[in-house]
Amino acid sequence: MKNCPIGIVLFCTVFHLSAVAQQLGVGALTTEYRKTPMGIEAAEPRLSWKITSSKRNVLQSAYQVRVGTDSAGLSAGKSLVWDSGNQKSEASVFVRYAGSVLKSGTRYYWQVRVKDNQGNSSGWSAVNSWYTGLLSSAEWSAQWITTSSTSPDAGPSPMFRKVFSIEGKVKSAVLYITAHGLYEAQLNGKRVGNDQLAPGWTSYHKRLLYQSYDVTDLLKAGQNAVGLTLGDGWYRGYLAFDRRRAFYGKQLSGLVQLVIEYTNGTKKTINSDGSWKYSTGPILFSDLYNGEIYDARLEKKDWTTVNYKDTGWENAKTIEANKEVLESSISPLARKHEEFSVVKIIKTPKGETVLDFGQNLVGWVSFKLSGKAGSYIQLEHGEVLDKAGNFYDANLRHAKQHVKYIFKGGAPESYEPHFTYQGFRYVKLTGDLTKIEPSSFKAIAVYSDMDPTGTFNTSNPLLNQLQHNIEWGQKGNFMDVPTDCPQRDERLGWTGDAQVFFRTAAFNMDVAGFFTKWMKDVASDQLSNGSIPFVVPNVLGENEAGSAGWGDAATIIPWNMYVAYGDKEILATQYLSMKGWVDFMTSKSTDNLWNTGFHFGDWLFYRPNDDNDGRSAITDKYLIAQAFYAHSTQLLINTAKVLGKKTDEAHYSELLDRIKKAFLKEYITPNGRMVSGSQTAYVLALNFDLLPENLRQQAVDFLVKNIEKYGTHLTTGFLGTPYLCHVLSRFGRTDVAYRLLLQETYPSWLYPVKMGATTIWERWDGIKQDGSFQTTDMNSFNHYAYGAIGDWMYRVMAGLDTDESAPGYKKITISPRPGGNISHASAQLETLYGLTVSDWKIENGVFKLKVVIPPNASGQIRLPGAANAKVTENGTALNAIKGFGKISTQGNDVEFNVGSGIYQFEYPIKL
The missing domain is CATH 2.60.120.260 (Galactose-binding domain-like)
Structure with a gap:
């Protein structure tokens, strides 16, 4: 204890030990991506945590997890159901529970402590918990209840109630609930939970989700009352086109099971059954598309309290319905x-x-x-x-x-x-x-209810508004399923829209649970021949399926989820679905060429008002189909490799080679031109590596000439737009990508911004330059697909990217690409390991880059234009800093690896 005054050595010792302890912390515990989830049905839930440390180059070297059913006992290390012991491992995400068999309806508490590679140990984390669902359909003792009406017509929302008694001191109470339709529940006059439009939308006859709510605090000694209100929702309301109703069923019904555990260990269950009473009230009509009619004169005041007199209410009717399809909700409602x-x-x-x-x-x-x-x-x-x-x-x-x-x-x-x-x-x-x-x-x-994870801003106000519009397009259309639009008589889970936007979505918000749920629905509604419906849940019928770029959601989203979150389980869960889609395309191909069937093509591509000059950016739909056939096959190969399926990896690798050869033979002239000379055609061929090396540069040149022919405007639709700027940057034309991004006249990303948009439009010119509108048949002003440019802004412009060799941001790529007279761009992302940042600005000819790499992750940094510059990190010459990996020159850039920490690089730059 040098420099510690005599007499206060003890204080200095305690302070020193406290400082050491604070060098390494652990927190942000989650179970299956969720903070304190209810209704976990996984037999071996996956546990994750984040490490905090003020030091650089921190990696976890070991962890210990312990789990118990009593919080106090857990903290004392007693009555454990699992103690992992000291595990030498860097794993801090998706660590599987490996204790005794989990029981239904039980809260499990857990905590973790870690060691790092520098000899530090954390204390035990704060206690977290998860609550298991009903792990067997046989544990559902409740009955489905409904009214005596069998009419499918829209009408007043039915209200059900039941009075019950509490005979002891309550330890816990959990309400398990779902509906054919939508529900709202109350206990003793107070709303249960904060979820809206529950139980959400699935293909109800195949998968019906239920929710679990801890309602301990809503109960009281003696008499209690529970109430349930039902609405038509997706189950019985208007859905899709042509004013169709009652797609899933004609009769609304609810299923309620309240399990009360007393402190003496006994349990009491209150079930929905024929003893419940029902009536109607002020909600005369309520429909997702058509709004609500509410007559406040018909309110039944305090109807979910004990003192309400339900004289005149009828007894509920019970019906038989399949409980085998019930699954606990895994998605944020x-x-x-x-x-x-x-x-x-x-x-x-x-x-x-x-x-x-x-x-x-x-x-x-x-x-x-x-x-x-x-x-x-x-x-x-x-x-x-x-x-x-x-x-x-x-x-x-x-x-x-x-x-x-x-x-x-x-x-x-x-x-x-x-x-x-x-x-x-x-x-x-x-x-x-x-x-x-x-x-x-x-x-x-x-x-x-997705947590925001990413932020992006620049020195350009129009780009900042574009990012705002992207975020609000995502918010408005992530309504339990990824809808195309939120206002007209559609609001469907279009697969093509979802796949093009996924990577952008995964930056802005934590979409892991949201898409895990929806991808299960994709697999559930997949046709027996492997074809993927245009919309999921599929309410359009079996004939509305199999389009290239739409069906590829089956492969593109799982793979990109793996890249974004490092989650192998999504690949394992969706593997048969991925394989089924590729096999479907193969079955529709002749000589390895997929040139059959209906395809949407490059949906809503640019078409000038006067088509007489032949300038419409038409791309052969079968060219697009072949390109996505190759891409999905490549993603299936990638997945097979990750999952160790070597036979499949070899089989589909051979198939991919044949697909690419067929593409070249059919769509590329001997001189290297494509039969469709559109931007989308060249973008897909280049992005999916369909061209041999010797033809790629001239394809890039053709692409740039095409862009310039249109006055440096894009002409791409839904399928070409997401890859356009990525391809330009990959092949050395980031300058053109910036010119496209910053273009303010139609067609461009900033044209709607200049026209006052606050969300992404469905069409490049939803509002024309003279103020008139595009066709009323299809003109949404909240449609996120073209917001896929966000992915380029985050990963290339700001330079914050993943590394597929260590997915889920275990290894982070920092490689900003300044340009377009932008003087500042910043991307911040809360990953599963913690906050990562790439924040650059140019001041007086000096490039300044702030980088944050979270503990237990690493980074590969590429400094643009730094090859011949004097680079400093926090004032110290780059080559004098210990702990960096080998510093190499890549063209005009400098590249090296770093561990966790906060870094500030500076050097003069010439652009």
Whole structure:
């Protein structure tokens, strides 16, 4: 203890030991990606944690996990169901539980401690937990309950209630619940959980999710009351096109099982059954597309409390329904998030009263208003105003998006919808408008409860707005399934849209649970011949399947999930589905050429108003099909290699070679030109490595000439756009990629931004330059597919990327590519290992790069234009710093490896 004054040695000793302990910490515990999950059904749940340390080059060298059923006992190291012992391993994600067999309906507590490669040990982490679901369908003792009505027509939402008693001191209480339809539950007058539109959307006859809620705090001694309200939702409501209803069933029903455990170890179960009572109330109509009608005069005050008198209510009917399809919910359900105030109240040229919330969002409007009994207010929702400034909703097609509230009269009344949602920025008001004030309304954004993970910003305000629009396109369309749009009579899980956007989505938010769930639905709805439906859940029928670029969601998303999260299980789970899709394409091919069937092609590619000059960017649909046939086969080979399936790896490698040869023979001239000379054709051929090395450079040249022919504008559609800038950067034309990105005139990414967009549009010119609209048949102003450019901005512009040799950001690539007169770009991402950052700026000719690599990860850094520059890191010459890997020159760049830590590089740069 040098320099420690006599008399306070003990203080210095304690302080020193505390400082040492703080050098290594462990926290952010999750089970199956979730923080304290309910309803875990995995027999061997996977546990993950993050390490904290202020030091550089920190790697975990060992861990110890312990699990118990008692929190206090666990902290004391007693009554454990699993103690991993000291495991020499770097693994800090997806560590499988390996203790005694898990029991249903049980809370398991766990904690972890770690050692690092520098001799430090952490203390035990804070205690985390997971709660198991009902691990066997036989454990469902509840009965499905419904009403006496068998009509599939839309009508009032049924309300069910049951009074029960508590006979002892409650240790815990868990409510297991689901529905054919949507549900809301209450206990003793209080809402259960924060989820909206539960139980979510799956192919209900194959997979029906249930939720588990800890309701211990909602119970009280003596008498208690539980209530359940049902809505049509996806199960019985309007769905897809042509005003179709009742796709999955005609009758709404609910399944409720409340398991109460007393402190003495005994249990009591309250089941939905024929003893429940039902009636109807104020929700006269509630539909996902068409809004809600709510008559407050019909409210049954306190109907989910014990004191309510349910005289006149009928006994619930019980029905038989398959419980084998029940699975615990693994996906984050929709919840309420941001709130928006009215920016202004508009009086339109037509005399309409319109609220402007300033942001195109998805959710609903809540309000607090007064009105005479029997009077009403109606809210009509739309995304844009027309050229004259009037309310516009023609692009909604048959969807109404109307919410009508009928006042009961008296004191101010508060309301928000229940079993519906709207896509909107503007709300037209009709009805009783005598007491309208902006402060009476607020718009509430509703979307799947995914944690934000990534942020991106630059020195260019238009690009920052583009990123904003990308984020809000994602929020609005991640509503339990990845929908194409959130406003018209569609809102379907289009597979093509989802696959092109996945990598962008995985940067902005934690989508692991969301896509794990949806990919199970993809496999569930996959046809017996391996074909993938256009939409999942498939509500269009078996004939609507098999399009290139859409069906490839079966291979592209699992592989990219593995790259983004390092999760082999998603590959193992989806492997048969991936293989089935590739085998389907093979079955439809002749001489290794897939040139049959219907394909959407490069959907919504650029078409000039006058097609007489032949400048439409048409790409042969079978060329696209062959390109994706090759790409999916390559991803299947990659997956087989990861999973150790050597026979499949060899078989599909041989197939891929034949596919590529067939592509060259069919679509490439002897002089190296493609039969389709579009940007998309060259982009796909280059991105999927379909051209031999000797033809690639001239293909790049053809691509650039094509871009310049259109005045440095893109002409790509849904399938070409995600790869366009990536291909240009890969082949040394990042300058052209920047020119495309920063183009402000139609067609471009920034054209909608300049036109005032707050989300991504479906079409490059949803609003034309003269202020008129594209066709009302298909013109969404919240459609995320073209937001796939975000992936290039994060991975290339900011330079924060994955390394497939160590996926899930175990090894992080930092390789920024400045250009386009941008002086600053920053990407920050919360990975499974912790926060990583690539933040660069150029000041007075000096390039400054801040890098953060989290503990237990490593980085490969590539400094642009640094080959002949004097590079410093935090003021020290680069070659004088110990701990960096070999420093090498790559063209004009400098490249080396680093361990975890915070780094600040500086050097003069010439661009």
